[in-house]
Amino acid sequence: MNLTSETLDAIAGLMRDAAKQEILPRFRKLGDEDVAEKTEASDLVTIADTGAERVIKAGIEKILPEAFFIGEEGVAADPSLLAKLKDAEMAVVVDPIDGTFNFAHGISAYGVMVAVVSRGETVAGLIYDPMGDDFMIAEKGGGTWLKRADGSSSKMKVAAPVALPEMLGTASVAFMPNEKRAKLMANTVKLRFAASYRCAAVEYRAFAAGGLHFITYFKLMPWDHLAGVLIGQEAGGYIARYDGSPYRPDHLDGGILGAPDEESWRELREKVFTL
Template sequence: MTITSETLDAIAGLMRDAAAQEILPRFRKLGDQDVAEKTEASDLVTIADTGAERVIKAGIEKILPDAAFVGEEGVAADPTLLAKLKDAELAVVVDPIDGTFNFAHGISAYGVMAAIVVNGETVAGLIYDPMGDDFMVAEKGGGAWLKRADGSTSRMKVAAPVALADMLGTASVAFMPREKRATLLANTAKLRYAASYRCAAVEYRAFASGGLHFFTYFKLMPWDHLAGVLIGQEAGGYIARYDGSPYRPDHLDGGLLGAPDKESWQELREKVFTI
């Protein structure tokens, strides 16, 4: 199935509308009743998450009526929905607010993410920044692009490789085995620095635009990574699971590591991220 540029533009417009209607009016205006815990204190859902997903889902049903819709909040309510992704001929995977913890605490590092999956392969990805009103967009084989609100575009490109001691990046350790964390954190001393913005949308943007040399995650939920991995790859990055295998939409574990090239990836995997 071919996804046209008109379809991607329609989905982008839908993501912007959801942000304008449900997300931006609530930023730094949430009451206690508007925020709830899901699995733990750092795993939150807000009224903006559920409202934005509802708007996007309704729009996708008009734009791509035959697509299975897999949204983070829908799966939280009904985990069986995640199984649709594995066998669907066409699916749209959405994170209505990536970085909900940041959003709920008034931190402007969050985004809206969407990916299109055809027969088990990610063919397009979009990440929208409501604060800057711009998009990262990639189609498989077509490069990664930053599209600004004024209509201008620029091609995204990962950073050039550098020595291990000069690498800047992000490492999400929250879901890594607790007994491995001390070793992992000690290993990051070999790098220039390893941070975490608690938002994959922000971290993928920084990687794909050349601001970071690496990223790593342990837990792999599709709405967090499908769009960003495609964008990072189309920007020239080398991204794979810890065992070196390609990341696919049905993978929920196995870790994920991205770098400017395969040689950098291998050095990071062997010397730093030794999980």
């Protein structure tokens, strides 16, 4: 499936509109009644999440009326929707606010993520930063581009490989089995820096821009990773599941690890992320 530049621009405009209407006006202005827990205290949903998803869904129905829509909050209400992604001829997968915990606590590390999937393959990914009003956009085979509000754009490229002790990156360990977490955290002393910004949208953008040498996650909900993985790959990065297999839209576990190249990926997998 080939998406036109006009279609991608329309999706980007829709993401910006949702942010202007539902997200930015509520940033640092949420009341207690505007925030709710989903599965635990760190898993939150806000009125901005549900409002933004509603705006994006209505817009996608006009831009790509044939597409099956999967939003994080829609799946929270009806989990059966998730199983339909694998067989969808075309689907649009949306995270209306990635980094809701940050957003709800007034931390400006959050973003809006949209992926377009065709026959089980991610063909386009967009990550919008409402605070900076710019996008990272990738179409399969077309590279990754930073597109700014003034209309200018720059092609993204991941960092050059470096030695293990010089690697900077992020490791999300929240959903890692407890008995393995201590080992992984101990292994990160082999690296220069390992952190978590609690926001895949921010981390994937930093990776694609060359600011991180590695990223890793253990829970693979599609709205968190489809857009970012394509953006990282199209920027030249090597991203695969922990068993070395390619990440696909229907994968919900198995973890993923990204690095500047395959050699760096294998060194990280063997010496640091040895699960």
